[in-house]
Amino acid sequence: MRQLSEVELLRQANEARNAAVLSGLQRLLAGFAGWMQRRRAEAELLALTDRELSDIGLTRSDIPFVLAGQAPARGVEAPIAVATPAAANDRFRKHAAA
DSSP, X not given: OXXXXXXXXXXXXXXXXXXXXXXXXXXXXXXXXXXXXXHHHHHHHHHSOHHHHHHTTOOGGGHHHHHTTOOOTTSOOOSSOOOOOBOTTOTXXXXXXX
C-alpha cells in the first residue's frame, strides 16, 4: 500500500469535507423547496370555495391530509398528490426528505 503525502492527504480531506457540505446544502434546499410547494398548494386549496372543493371531492378538513400525502379520514384516496422529495440517501424512495 502506497503512503500518501501530507499534501495529497489534505487535498482528499478537503474534497471529502466539501462534498459533505454540498450534500447537506442540497438536502436543505430540497427540503425548503418541498415546504414552499406545500405552502403554495395549501394557499391554492384554501382559496377555493366550499363548492369548488366539493367538486374535486374534498372538504376543508381534508386539506391537511392531502398536503401530508395521506388519504382523507373518510377512507377515500386523496385526489391531489403533492410530490415531496425523497431523502438523498434513499435509493428506493421509501422515506421523504426531512
